[in-house]
Amino acid sequence: MTAISLEHATVPADTGEVTLLIARRVEPGHEAAFELWARGILDSAAAFPGHLGYGLFRSSGGDAPWFLVHRFRDEAACRAWQESPERAAWFAGCEGHHHTEIARRTLTGMETWFAKPGSTRPAPPRWKMAISATLAIYPISVLGSLVLIPRLTGLPLLLSSAIVACVFNVLMTYVAMPAVSRLLRRWLTP
Numbered sequence: 001m002t003a004i005s006l007e008h009a010t011v012p013a014d015t016g017e018v019t020l021l022i023a024r025r026v027e028p029g030h031e032a033a034f035e036l037w038a039r040g041i042l043d044s045a046a047a048f049p050g051h052l053g054y055g056l057f058r059s060s061g062g063d064a065p066w067f068l069v070h071r072f073r074d075e076a077a078c079r080a081w082q083e084s085p086e087r088a089a090w091f092a093g094c095e096g097h098h099h100t101e102i103a104r105r106t107l108t109g110m111e112t113w114f115a116k117p118g119s120t121r122p123a124p125p126r127w128k129m130a131i132s133a134t135l136a137i138y139p140i141s142v143l144g145s146l147v148l149i150p151r152l153t154g155l156p157l158l159l160s161s162a163i164v165a166c167v168f169n170v171l172m173t174y175v176a177m178p179a180v181s182r183l184l185r186r187w188l189t190p
Contacts, residue, residue: 017074018078018106019106020105021104021106022070023066024066024067025100025102026065029098034099042070044090050072050074050080051073054069065102078106124189137168137172
């Protein structure tokens with residue numbers, strides 16, 4: 001497989017999963033030692049609760065990096081691996097492998113609101129995503145309070161709350177966030 005740039009990685013579906021993309025540059029002549037190390041650290045991570053899978057992508061040649069990919073159930077599972085003594089031991093024992101990390105990207109799912117499926121545009125900073133989401137939620141909340149919620153007052157609380165959540169989610173995903181992302185495109189990703 002050929003390597004891809006972390007800046008141009010496709011955005012995953014928003015399921016709460018965390019994906020780590022790590023690029024490492026390997027000095028020529030040390031590829032075999034690095035591959036053994038990479039497979040070892042990936043196998044070690046796979047034994048952790050909440051680890052969903054991994055991948056190793058070889059360099060396309062020349063100065064192109066190798067890529068390691070980890071998928072975790074959630075942020076807690078990812079943090080448990082990153083702070084583990086097992087991971088620390090793999091890094092303590094990688095001297096002489098002649099490889100260095102050159103980039104790292106963590107995808108958490110909110111990025112899906114800011115990119116078309118399969119997009120290669122990197123996600124904006126989280127603070128910009130939070131401001132954008134607030135701008136999208138506000139008009140939906142106002143309209144929902146004026147139009148939808150008064151019509152649901154006769155229903156049981158759990159049913160009316162489920163209807164509101166469903167309507168808000170659909171409007172956020174298919175109407176508000178695409179519109180806000182288009183309007184703020186230059187500000188989000190200059």
